[in-house]
Amino acid sequence: MAKVSKPTTNRYTVLAPAKLNLFLHVHQLRPDGYHNLNTFFQLVDLCDTLTFQTRTDNHIVIDNPVLRDSREHNDRHNDKPNEDLCYQAAQRLKAVTGYPYGIDIRIDKRIPIGGGLGGGSSDAATVLYVLNQLWQTHLPREELLAIGLALGADVPIFLVGENAYASGRGEKITTAASPFSHAPATLVILYPKVFVSTATLFHTPRLKKRADSHAMPVLSDVFFENDFTTVAFENYPEIKTAATALSQFSPAHLTGTGSCLYAVLDDPKKADTIRRALAHKYDVFIVNTINRSPLLEFSL
Numbered sequence: 001m002a003k004v005s006k007p008t009t010n011r012y013t014v015l016a017p018a019k020l021n022l023f024l025h026v027h028q029l030r031p032d033g034y035h036n037l038n039t040f041f042q043l044v045d046l047c048d049t050l051t052f053q054t055r056t057d058n059h060i061v062i063d064n065p066v067l068r069d070s071r072e073h074n075d076r077h078n079d080k081p082n083e084d085l086c087y088q089a090a091q092r093l094k095a096v097t098g099y100p101y102g103i104d105i106r107i108d109k110r111i112p113i114g115g116g117l118g119g120g121s122s123d124a125a126t127v128l129y130v131l132n133q134l135w136q137t138h139l140p141r142e143e144l145l146a147i148g149l150a151l152g153a154d155v156p157i158f159l160v161g162e163n164a165y166a167s168g169r170g171e172k173i174t175t176a177a178s179p180f181s182h183a184p185a186t187l188v189i190l191y192p193k194v195f196v197s198t199a200t201l202f203h204t205p206r207l208k209k210r211a212d213s214h215a216m217p218v219l220s221d222v223f224f225e226n227d228f229t230t231v232a233f234e235n236y237p238e239i240k241t242a243a244t245a246l247s248q249f250s251p252a253h254l255t256g257t258g259s260c261l262y263a264v265l266d267d268p269k270k271a272d273t274i275r276r277a278l279a280h281k282y283d284v285f286i287v288n289t290i291n292r293s294p295l296l297e298f299s300l
Helices: 085-097 119-134 141-151 155-160 198-202 229-235 237-247 270-278
Strands: 011-029 035-054 060-063 103-108 164-168 172-175 186-191 261-264 283-290
Touching (some): 011 119, 035 119, 060 085, 085 119, 103 119, 119 141, 119 155, 155 172, 270 283
Parallel strands (some): 060 103
Antiparallel strands (some): 035 283
């Protein structure tokens, strides 16, 4: 890249939203070892907060109190910094563009880890999107999407930042209006405090895989279908118990591979009733659907 001047010290704060799968179909195994999927991603206003502080050296420092027993981990003091997806995102952008300086990134988590809400992917997408502007590397969207896909199948949807159908590994994205585009819905998300291994569920023999199809189903025909529900309940009984508890108030649906469940409320006033009834055992989040990610509002 062209020679860049040393950055001035500036701080920026950006929100990284969660997603729900309004349906999720699993198709056949691909030659590259991944499965083809069909899904619809719905963004919600449950967000992590990422704070970026420019540096005048070349170090990438990630401060995520939720991870590593609340210890800071970075490329100088941590033995395995590459385990952090946000670190990987920043490092890959540096490697691709040759940007010579570093960054401090503070991640304040609200999105549960391992819950099927895409929090880690959203955080990584936020890092790519923000640093591409902050570092003035100006990669085109297609290149950012390719870097994002290499980090994880859910990263591209958060770079797109709108509700959308997705297929393939998740990289074939078609933005579309969701059922809640014109009238935002209030939902309850229930976190059973269980970390689900996505790999375990994909390799469960009882996971039923559909024949590959080039046609995306009509959303209204497959609303709330999730092919992982049965195997998630079997492998993690706590999720089934949580679904039963939530279903006393409104039908419960699995997002991603879990462990989080969500319910669309026909009456937003039910939200506080559900929270009071279930918060003693589960993490309960009251959220609203959104049409665009707050990330898209970031601009220098």
